[in-house]
Amino acid sequence: xxxxxxxxxxxxxxxxxxxxxxxxxxxxxxxxxxxxxxxxxxxxxxxxxxxxxxxxxxxxxxxxxxxxxxxxxxxxxxxxxxxxxxxxxxxxxxxxxxxxxxxxxxxxxxxxxxxxxxxxxxxxxxxxxxxxxxxxxxxxxxxxxxxxxxxxxxxxxxxxxxxxxxxxxxxxxxxxxxxxxxxxxxxxxxxxxxxxxxxxxxxxxxxxxxxxxxxxxxxxxxxxxxxxxxxxxxxxxxxxxxxxxxxxxxxxxxxxxxxxxxxxxxxxxxxxxxxxxxxxxxxxxxxxxxxxxxxxxxxxxxxxxxxxxxxxxxxxxxxxxxxx
Amino acid sequence: xxxxxxxxxxxxxxxxxxxxxxxxxxxxxxxxxxxxxxxxxxxxxxxxxxxxxxxxxxxxxxxxxxxxxxxxxxxxxxxxxxxxxxxxxxxxxxxxxxxxxxxxxxxxxxxxxxxxxxxxxxxxxxxxxxxxxxxxxxxxxxxxxxxxxxxxxxxxxxxxxxxxxxxxxxxxxxxxxxxxxxxxxxxxxxxxxxxxxxxxxxxxxxxxxxxxxxxxxxxxxxxxxxxxxxxxxxxxxxxxxxxxxxxxxxxxxxxxxxxxxxxxxxxxxxxxxxxxxxxxxxxxxxxxxxxxxxxxxxxxxxxxxxxxxxxxxxxxxxxxxx
Numbered sequence: 001x002x003x004x005x006x007x008x009x010x011x012x013x014x015x016x017x018x019x020x021x022x023x024x025x026x027x028x029x030x031x032x033x034x035x036x037x038x039x040x041x042x043x044x045x046x047x048x049x050x051x052x053x054x055x056x057x058x059x060x061x062x063x064x065x066x067x068x069x070x071x072x073x074x075x076x077x078x079x080x081x082x083x084x085x086x087x088x089x090x091x092x093x094x095x096x097x098x099x100x101x102x103x104x105x106x107x108x109x110x111x112x113x114x115x116x117x118x119x120x121x122x123x124x125x126x127x128x129x130x131x132x133x134x135x136x137x138x139x140x141x142x143x144x145x146x147x148x149x150x151x152x153x154x155x156x157x158x159x160x161x162x163x164x165x166x167x168x169x170x171x172x173x174x175x176x177x178x179x180x181x182x183x184x185x186x187x188x189x190x191x192x193x194x195x196x197x198x199x200x201x202x203x204x205x206x207x208x209x210x211x212x213x214x215x216x217x218x219x220x221x222x223x224x225x226x227x228x229x230x231x232x233x234x235x236x237x238x239x240x241x242x243x244x245x246x247x248x249x250x251x252x253x254x255x256x257x258x259x260x261x262x263x264x265x266x267x268x269x270x271x272x273x274x275x276x277x278x279x280x281x282x283x284x285x286x287x288x289x290x291x292x293x294x295x296x297x298x299x300x301x302x303x304x305x306x307x308x309x310x311x312x313x314x315x316x317x318x319x320x321x322x323x324x
Numbered sequence: 325x326x327x328x329x330x331x332x333x334x335x336x337x338x339x340x341x342x343x344x345x346x347x348x349x350x351x352x353x354x355x356x357x358x359x360x361x362x363x364x365x366x367x368x369x370x371x372x373x374x375x376x377x378x379x380x381x382x383x384x385x386x387x388x389x390x391x392x393x394x395x396x397x398x399x400x401x402x403x404x405x406x407x408x409x410x411x412x413x414x415x416x417x418x419x420x421x422x423x424x425x426x427x428x429x430x431x432x433x434x435x436x437x438x439x440x441x442x443x444x445x446x447x448x449x450x451x452x453x454x455x456x457x458x459x460x461x462x463x464x465x466x467x468x469x470x471x472x473x474x475x476x477x478x479x480x481x482x483x484x485x486x487x488x489x490x491x492x493x494x495x496x497x498x499x500x501x502x503x504x505x506x507x508x509x510x511x512x513x514x515x516x517x518x519x520x521x522x523x524x525x526x527x528x529x530x531x532x533x534x535x536x537x538x539x540x541x542x543x544x545x546x547x548x549x550x551x552x553x554x555x556x557x558x559x560x561x562x563x564x565x566x567x568x569x570x571x572x573x574x575x576x577x578x579x580x581x582x583x584x585x586x587x588x589x590x591x592x593x594x595x596x597x598x599x600x601x602x603x604x605x606x607x608x609x610x611x612x613x614x615x616x617x618x619x620x621x622x623x624x625x626x627x628x629x630x631x632x633x634x635x636x637x638x639x640x641x642x643x644x645x646x
Contacts, residue, residue, distance in 0.1 A: 066467065073373070187614060191612075192560075192608075205617070207617050208623070212624025212625040
């Protein structure tokens, strides 16, 4: 048991994560070809626009659809469908918590691949300044609010029907992920109505910005992702958790340096064990880069799955795999 | 009737003056535009919301070869209605006369395509006229999910129907597919389920454009849906619905009597109405899309570069003197 634990704690997380991400990417983009269908309530960007090859659908698409029905219907029997879908979403989410972002999200995986390309090209990455970080982190909550309120306004007749799925209209996942299934039809501006023209043009602009941003900033888009905001609102009772033992922390800052999301609190906070922040994608790179025994750990239903050890840190350092 | 889950709010009727050579067909477009405002627009056309999340479909009988000007006949003689649900089960109902317009209202509980056939028989000038008006109605709600859609897509027919038009599906067609300008649509002509070769099939668009072709050995005919909608750009509506009517006839020397009236020949006429919309190619632009995407990429890249340059401090030697 001890040797198994040592083996797990000494794992090359970067390689493990790469293969797991690739597996999820294939599952969500091509799973349909193998008759895989994980439903319409997945807590990750398994884009519904991918077509018949997809292995499941991101929850935000059906959520917006459900909320955009006329109020009279929504606030009667249709609310049951909304609650059912949300319950399914929550059940999926409680298993992996925000690791859905760090391990399963196809758009996140794509950003990690772009980062890998940047590293190969020898271009240095960017970080947000502390003040910018605090300002920008609010954007995802604003987007989440709009993702919910705009379809509701459509249902009330306050906005045109074509704004029924506003976030999908601007989500770069809608433009990019179907390309992997051979569908380029989303790379268009739709001139059918003013609202569709504005939203699809904005979507293409954001897609261009996505590539530019993801090249210089690790997990660029995750910072603005409304799904991440929704995750955080539900993350407390989830099974997979990130814990910190502040008494063992030396505040060396390694965890902050490897963090794709620039979360400074992971290094600074020593008073609470619940260290997970709203921007965290639970990639566990911080645990992997921590040299202090038991200072950081990932637990599943209270059972430690993976924890920081000096031995594991040294092993990864020798392989050059402690973090990038 | 209820056992068949078929509610004849119906006042079907095909009156004597309508029992002419004018083709009969079925449409879900209400005669009163104000009524359309009360209907729910779904993936398969108009639906009527019912209690507790149920939906009903309402169809009207139309008479006339040009969909844009076809009337809504009233009154009836002898007709029967067959409803085939998405599972393939079918039920037969006698049409009931009465009402202002001939219409049917039936619940659509299952996801998929319903076939509705109205068959009318009448002897005129020693010839039996059998008119089969068919409608293929889609019921789909995204709330029901999209599992197993492909198994529900294949078109179905009924061997008991004497003459029938069946629309074959487009490549990769699903419940969200809308026929558009420029699409090539294939129909099959079937008589009691068997293909009819050499049958003349005519497609008529809303404004009266018409094309007639003969079916091949497998009973297939193909039509390209022509653009029949030329508004000013400011009036352009990408949801603009345009009806088409496909019709075929078949003459045989079958003889007999109908209600004691003898006939020496039989003429079958089958109709199937459909709808199509402006093609997405009319209002979606890859050129603008890619140009804006490239602008976002260039602008974002340039912005990141300039930001980094401005934050780069030039090297300056600092000497400390203890």
